[in-house]
Amino acid sequence: MTEPLLRVDGLKTHFLTRAGTVKAVDGVDLRLDRGEILGLVGESGSGKSVTGQSILGLVDPPGRVVGGRVLFQGEDLVGAGEKRLRAIRGRRIAMIFQDPMMTLNPVLSIGTQMVEAVRAHEAVSRAEAWERSRRALARVGIASPDERLASYPHQFSGGMRQRVAIAIALLHSPDLIIADEPTTALDVTIQAQILFEVQKLCHETGTALIWVTHDLAVVSALADRVAVMYAGRVVETGTVAEIIGAPRHPYTRGLLESVPSRNRRGVPLRSIPGMTPSVLDLPEGCAFRPRCDRPTAACTTMPELAGERDDRAWRCWNPVAAEVRGDAA
Amino acid sequence: MLVFILRRLAQSAVVVVAMSVLVFAGIFAIGNPIDVLISPEADEFERAAAIARLGLDKPMHEQFLRFVDSALGGDLGTSFVHGVPALGLVLQRFPATLELALCAMLVAVALGIPLGLWAGLKPDSLAGRVIMTGSILGFSLPTFWVGMMLIMAFAVTLGWLPAGGRGETASLFGVQWSFLTADGLAHLILPAVNLALFKLSLVIRLARAGTREVALQDYVKFARAKGLAPARIVGVHILKNIMIPVVTVLGLELGSVIAFSVVTESVFAWPGMGKLLIDSILQLDRPVVIAYLLVTVLLFVVINLIVDLVYSLLDPRIRLGGGRA
Numbered sequence: 145m146t147e148p149l150l151r152v153d154g155l156k157t158h159f160l161t162r163a164g165t166v167k168a169v170d171g172v173d174l175r176l177d178r179g180e181i182l183g184l185v186g187e188s189g190s191g192k193s194v195t196g197q198s199i200l201g202l203v204d205p206p207g208r209v210v211g212g213r214v215l216f217q218g219e220d221l222v223g224a225g226e227k228r229l230r231a232i233r234g235r236r237i238a239m240i241f242q243d244p245m246m247t248l249n250p251v252l253s254i255g256t257q258m259v260e261a262v263r264a265h266e267a268v269s270r271a272e273a274w275e276r277s278r279r280a281l282a283r284v285g286i287a288s289p290d291e292r293l294a295s296y297p298h299q300f301s302g303g304m305r306q307r308v309a310i311a312i313a314l315l316h317s318p319d320l321i322i323a324d325e326p327t328t329a330l331d332v333t334i335q336a337q338i339l340f341e342v343q344k345l346c347h348e349t350g351t352a353l354i355w356v357t358h359d360l361a362v363v364s365a366l367a368d369r370v371a372v373m374y375a376g377r378v379v380e381t382g383t384v385a386e387i388i389g390a391p392r393h394p395y396t397r398g399l400l401e402s403v404p405s406r407n408r409r410g411v412p413l414r415s416i417p418g419m420t421p422s423v424l425d426l427p428e429g430c431a432f433r434p435r436c437d438r439p440t441a442a443c444t445t446m447p448e449l450a451g452e453r454d455d456r457a458w459r460c461w462n463p464v465a466a467e468v469r470g471d472a473a
Numbered sequence: 474m475l476v477f478i479l480r481r482l483a484q485s486a487v488v489v490v491a492m493s494v495l496v497f498a499g500i501f502a503i504g505n506p507i508d509v510l511i512s513p514e515a516d517e518f519e520r521a522a523a524i525a526r527l528g529l530d531k532p533m534h535e536q537f538l539r540f541v542d543s544a545l546g547g548d549l550g551t552s553f554v555h556g557v558p559a560l561g562l563v564l565q566r567f568p569a570t571l572e573l574a575l576c577a578m579l580v581a582v583a584l585g586i587p588l589g590l591w592a593g594l595k596p597d598s599l600a601g602r603v604i605m606t607g608s609i610l611g612f613s614l615p616t617f618w619v620g621m622m623l624i625m626a627f628a629v630t631l632g633w634l635p636a637g638g639r640g641e642t643a644s645l646f647g648v649q650w651s652f653l654t655a656d657g658l659a660h661l662i663l664p665a666v667n668l669a670l671f672k673l674s675l676v677i678r679l680a681r682a683g684t685r686e687v688a689l690q691d692y693v694k695f696a697r698a699k700g701l702a703p704a705r706i707v708g709v710h711i712l713k714n715i716m717i718p719v720v721t722v723l724g725l726e727l728g729s730v731i732a733f734s735v736v737t738e739s740v741f742a743w744p745g746m747g748k749l750l751i752d753s754i755l756q757l758d759r760p761v762v763i764a765y766l767l768v769t770v771l772l773f774v775v776i777n778l779i780v781d782l783v784y785s786l787l788d789p790r791i792r793l794g795g796g797r798a
Contacts, residue, residue, distance in 0.1 A: 197694075200698060202694055202697055202698055204689065204694070230700050230701075230702065231700065232700070233697065233698055233699065233700035234698060234699040234700030234701075235700055238698065238699075239695070239698040241691050241694070241695055241698075242691075243691060246690060246691035246692060247691045247692055247695040248692055248695070249692040249696065249710050249713075249714070250692070250714070250788075250789075250790060251713045251714055251717075251787065251788055251789060251790075252709070252710070252713065253789070260699070260701060260705065260709075261699040261700075261701070264699060264700045264701050264702070264705075265700055296789040296790070298789070298790045309695070312699065
């Protein structure tokens with residue numbers, strides 16, 4: 145098997161707070177090949193965003209990566225120094241954040257923020273950096289980029305700002321973009337535009353993408369593969385077709401059933417009972433046990449992530465039968 | 474932008490007029506300067522002559538109109554005590570106060586912003602805690618006491634710095650300044666530090682609070698995700714955001730430092746406006762007090778206008794496009 149672009153092994157990010165240790169990410173394994181799009185799915189508090197930030201070493205204190213490895217083209221980023229990480233951030237791995245209203249500095253012009261991003265990694269003149277920023281804006285579909293570069297973030301709509309953030313992420317044609325719920329804060333129509341745009345750009349440039357989201361509909365439209373997270377762990381992983389069509393973990397099935405679908409018109413929408421457990425006080429064994437409709441005695445110990453293949457696995461003692469769901473389409 | 478400036482100027486004019494009425498009415502109600510000015514042995518005739526000469530026999534509104542009339546011509550009356558134009562007297566003392574106030578602000582900003590940034594970026598570090606504890610002292614110790622302690626320590630015990638006065642001055646633009654000579658600079662250090670202490674603490678706390686808030690913003694994380702160097706993140710992304718509240722408060726404080734450097738000027742025998750004000754109040758020298766207060770009001774107005782303009786340079790969201798909010 146060839147070395148993947150990114151391999152995350154047993155990543156653990158804990159927050160050492162006064163109330164106790166919050167195990168936001170507690171043993172996450174992921175792998176991603178060149179140009180592949182991975183959907184990282186989970187509810188709020190499942191650790192999906194922290195996973196994304198841990199890869200680039202961007203977790204703020206009191207959070208800390210306490211274990212595991214992040215192998216990016218064979219190089220472990222967990223042990224890497226700040227200087228090495230800085231050389232990778234923005235250049236090889238870029239990030240897009242959830243709220244476009246918050247990711248651009250309100251007191252600096254778009255041009256300043258783009259030019260500095262170019263010049264952080266390449267010794268080019270201001271004029272050339274400006275020209276490249278102009279082209280990057282044009283590429284994400286922003287009209288009259290010259291005028292736009294001189295503007296400030298508050299003069300942009302949310303969708304436009306997210307386009308700018310995407311343009312910044314694409315400046316150095318990175319190998320990987322980690323997008324942390326980049327469309328959650330946007331209107332549905334803008335969401336679709338941005339999704340389409342990102343997908344197209346990633347295909348054009350061969351950039352791999354980790355799309356962090358709670359929205360399975362988005363993932364099914366965009367991703368090649370999916371990893372479902374629950375309480376700091378990956379509970380199921382597989383291709384989009386496998387996850388959507390034949391979920392094996394009861395949590396994944398629960399998520400799918402709580403998405404409205406045309407094929408179940410008139411039937412009340414199912415929801416998963418209970419709520420995400422407090423990460424300060426996780427139940428012993430499988431974290432989903434208290435909300436599961438089929439717990440057994442075995443569930444008091446943590447099941448391994450296992451399945452048919454390395455990249456088709458689930459973390460459950462009593463997986464859902466591999467029926468093919470009728471409303472997969 | 475032009476509309477904004479014009480509107481602000483009109484507002485300022487209203488403030489100045491209102492203040493002049495208040496000041497005049499307030500001052501008129503205080504004591505009788507004649508009792509202080511003429512010798513107790515003077516007879517009724519001499520007394521009446523003095524009152525007539527100073528215009529104190531006229532009704533109040535007439536005195537006020539006369540005052541306004543001559544004020545518009547730049548004449549704020551003649552000092553009862555010194556016999557020279559009051560405005561000239563105040564303005565003559567103004568450079569000393571301005572120099573002291575600007576130096577104090579410089580000390581407060583030059584030390585306060587880096588210290589506040591540091592304390593905000595590393596709130597749990599030993600240095601951060603020491604800085605914050607120090608700023609509490611700076612807030613709570615009375616200025617006159619700190620001034621005297623400074624004199625005790627650096628002038629009396631160590632003998633490093635002079636205890637009072639302006640020292641040697643040199644002329645620039647026709648005005649005498651202390652900071653142009655080594656001796657003057659030595660005289661300037663202690664009073665400037667004394668006056669700066671309170672503002673320094675204020676700047677530290679403002680900068681720290683701002684830094685703690687801004688450092689957690691997504692745009693700082695995004696800047697890190699772009700691979701920017703820490704110096705650029707702190708020096709541009711964070712600094713520019715925390716400067717907005719700092720500039721606002723400092724602008725207002727600059728006015729108050731100039732206007733109320735009275736205590737420090739008294740402790741260090743600094744021949745500025747503050748000292749002149751205290752002396753004039755004691756001698757009921759009405760024209761000087763009025764001239765001082767009006768100059769101070771004008772200063773506040775001008776400084777506030779400048780602050781608003783700087784503010785809009787720092788924060789593009791309030792860049793002033795006429796009617797747009």
